[in-house]
Amino acid sequence: MDRPQLPLNALRAFEAAARHLSLTRAGLELCVSQAAVSHQVNALEQRLGVPLFRRLPRGLALTDEGAALVPVLAESFDRISAVLDRYAGGRMREVLTLGVVGTFATGWLLPRLPDFAAAHPFVDLRMLTNNNRVDLAGEGLDYAIRFGDGAWRGADADRLMTAPLTPMCAPGIAQRLSQPGDLAGELLLRSYRPDEWPLWFETQRTPCPPLHGPMFDSSVTTAAAAAAGSGVALLPARMFEHALDQGRLVRPFAHEIETGAYWLTRLKTRKPSEAMRAFREWLIASCAELPPFGA
Known part of the structure; x- marks a missing residue:
């Protein structure tokens, strides 16, 4: 009709x-x-x-x-x-909805997004940050970048990079620390993962002191508290290179522990769009080009 x-x-x-x-x-x-x-x-x-x-x-x-x-x-x-x-360069723009754990977003992804946008102007990126708790289906996400072991039910996962944890603190506190046992006299800032500090002390063959410091659900806020002198935090140093370069945070000890990695995940039932394929290829290639941390 x-x-x-x-x-x-x-x-x-x-x-x-x-x-x-x-x-x-x-x-x-x-x-x-x-x-x-x-x-x-x-x-x-x-x-x-x-x-x-x-x-x-x-x-x-x-x-x-x-x-x-x-x-x-x-x-x-x-x-x-x-x-x-949504038309750009003679083609239809595609929306890509991405969930990102806040630490990875601020510590690695955001400074590099202009490169992705320049290479793929047809992708209209929508980014939502989280504290590593994410629901791909419930939030309508195309992808989620999260930290863990890569085993999430119903999801495909591409390993991006490791992010070893190491003690970090303000310079004034670092001056008081010459050996791991000195941490017993400091306030140890904690995440919602209760095994991180015990594991770090175990690898140093040093007894873990009682843990009673503040607990945070984000490494970003934990790092802010540490930089303000509130205590010592276990943080992924690679995600806080800028704070280290500026001297706002210091690594009193070189030893690190690995508790997981950052992964790009999507639902197995989610058929990749052209925008999704472009972002995945760019992200994996960018992570593969990373030099060893501190090099």
Whole structure:
């Protein structure tokens, strides 16, 4: 069945006049004369068989019929504009929704995103940060970058990089630390993973002191607390190179422990789009080019 031909020019003229409540200002926006806008609105009213405006001595007022039509047109024009905006370089832009653990986002990904955007301008990236608790299906994510062992039910995972943990603290605290046992006299900042500090002390053949310091759900906030002098934190040094370079954080001991890695994950049932394939290839290649930390 043939669709009726929409009077698009008339609808656009009416929508502009309704926003401004002025035929003159609508004409200025549309780069046509006031008379042309009036003609289009009159033609639309004749076609619909109802008045859309009440003409007042100083401007316009919408009728009930006109007020009912305005939000429908505004939403429709906004959706058309949004679709047209998704074209770049002669091709359709694709939305890619990415969930990222905050530490990886701030410590590695964000500084490199301009390179990805320059190489793949058709990808419209939407990024959501989290504290490593993520629901791919429930949050409607194409990908999630998270920390762990790579074993997540129903998900495919590509290993990106390891992120060994090492004690880090403010310079003033570091001056008091010459051997692992000295940590017993400091406040040890903790994550929600209770085995990290015991494992680090075990590898140093040093008894782990009682753990009673503040607990954080994000390495980013833990690092901020450590830099402020609140205590000593176990952190992935690779993700805080900038703070180390600036001297806001110090590594009093070189020893590290590995408790997992960063992975790019997606639902097995999620068929990769072209945007997803482009991001995956770029991310894996970028991580593969990383020099050894500290080199």
